[in-house]
Amino acid sequence: MFGVSYIRIRKHYLHLPYLVLGALEFAALFGTFYLLGFVLDQLGAAEANLHTSAGAAFLFALVMSCGTLAMGVYFAMVREGFASMFFRTLVAFCFLGGLALTILYMLIPNVSPGSDKLFWAVLLAIFLVTLIRQIFLKVVDSDQLARRVVIFGGGEFAESLMTDYERNLRASGIRIMGCIPDSATPRVDARHHLPAPTDFYQFCRQNRISEIVIAQQERRKSEGGQLPVEALMECKLRGIDVTDAVAFYERELKKARLELLHPSWILFSDGFKASRSRDLAKRVMDLVISLTLAVVMAPFMLLTALAIVLESGFPVLYSQDRVGARGQVFRIYKFRSMRQDAEKDGKARWASQNDSRVTRVGAFIRNTRLDELPQLWNVIKGEMSFVGPRPERPEFVEQLKDQVPFYNTRHYVKPGLMGWAQLNYPYGASIEDARGKLEYDLYYTKNHSIVMDFLIMIQTVEVVLLGKGVR
Structure with missing residues (x-):
């Protein structure tokens, strides 16, 4: 079964065991919802025709599967153990899945099974997927299948x-x-x-x-x-x-080990290919998502601005020069999270753990990523994409180009609000961290696609909810 341990979709490698696990879970979620409706039909429940709808069951399974990806359940299952996996599953199903389904049922009321039926479906789903994952870990751990x-x-x-x-x-x-x-x-x-x-x-x-x-x-x-x-x-x-x-x-x-790389890796690989059709599709996706998110998040942006003014006064926004695609410098915008005199001597500094320059409101908006929302304007203008390597300051780029091999390669794609390195590497605040992040940025630069961008967007939910990589 696992003689081939991976498949490749649009140049992005996906582990076959986890795809098999995801398919098994999707089937279990679909079956749970559908069979629960069938049982309720037999008991004479009202609106029985809605409970057994295959479309409603598919929607339930899809939303819960996306919640699982968003909370990084599969990686936590391997690296952090059962307790972390179970906690993330609860968040994925009860919070993310429940919230998403509630909104969808408001928009499509004819597929709603009712809150009490949804409760039992979620409860049964948690039990079933937990059991499936425990069996999966024992099977994949078997030397006969590895x-x-x-x-x-x-x-x-x-x-x-x-x-x-x-x-x-x-x-x-x-x-x-x-x-x-x-x-x-x-x-x-x-x-x-x-x-x-x-x-x-x-x-x-x-x-x-x-x-x-x-x-x-x-x-x-x-x-x-x-x-x-x-x-x-x-x-x-x-x-x-x-x-x-x-x-x-x-x-x-899913990274490129810097110590092993040679220029021939870039020259002769099947990646690093420019594509006008992909760039156009990505630009359309950026505009649709950023404009929609700007409208939805407008009240939260107003509240954030008000909180900053009440705590530390004006200005509300903070701007910096950053290096974008092809090395072009542009101005990035963020909600101010530090004191006004954070860099009063004019020297660029790496952020540090528990940075004393960060205000109380600033710490909150950093943890929730609300400080990044003004960058939607950079995405709308076309200076950034929704997904891509995070843009760095020119002062640090000049330093890193001389000390980190292939560093400039990351500038051949648009920088983004979220990226592959942000999912896989802690907050970068040193040259060594920049090397570690670059290994993931190079993988993205080589293999990026619309499919990979969607996966990154889904998985970034975990980063926001758990406050990963914040300083």
Whole structure:
């Protein structure tokens, strides 16, 4: 079932086990709603024809599935354990799903099952999806179903890959069986070492290896780092995947590892392609969403402005120069969250944890992302997109261009209100953080599409609700 651990949709890699889990949950949600209506029909409930509507059941399953994605339930299930997964499920179903369905039922009253029926449907859904996820974790954790991988290499790259595997990949249908060191002084812990096989193909057959990942750091013969090309070619030609570490990182961890990158990765990859049709579709989507959101959020923006004035006076808005697409500098707007004298000496500073310059109102609007709402104007003007790498200040860009390789590459797409790096990396406030964020920005720059943008928008709900990455 998990011999292939991923599929690719519009160049964005999606883990097959989680797609299977999502499909199973969608079916369970649909069945729960539909069968509950059927039972109520048999009991002679009023408006029975509405309860058994397949359209209403589909709407229920769709909204709850989107709530699950929005709250990052699947990743929490792997990284944070049962308690976090269950809490996020409650928020996704009871708060996000319930609120969204209430609004939809107001707009489409003929699909509403009634509040009491909705309550029982949500309760049963929580029980069923929790049970399905527990079974899923046991199945995916099975060595019989996992995709077994061997790393060729034992240096810094292989060590980094093993570390990331222990943190993020153990429940993704991947099993790294160990490393075959390519030098006399490997950095990978000895407990992960595998002896170099005399026959790579037979070794892979005997150990049910599905993939060999090349993570060599030194390939000179004097260092014992010669790549066994013929042996690896035989494996490739006989059905065993041979993958370089850059592609493995991109596929499994959705980022581009900076230490492994070369200009050829950009020149010869199937990504980084300009598309007028995609840009036009994205521009239309930006205008529709930003104008709609501006109307819906107008009362909250007025209240935010009033709160800022009452606490610390004028000005309400704060503006800064930021670097946009193709390196063009533009003026970004935010609700002021710091004191008026936050940078009185004129020097740009990274934000710090619990920054003393942030006001009480500022802390609240940062946590709820209300301070970002004036940037809708930048989106409407076309200086920003709804989704893209976050724009950085020119002073920091000049510094980062010299110290972080490929940093300018992120400027070949429009900056955005929300981005892939914001979902996957904590708030950046140093050069090292900028390197970490750039690995995700490069993945987005290479693979971005309308489908990926929608996924990012849905998952950003978790960031807003839980106040992730705020300083």
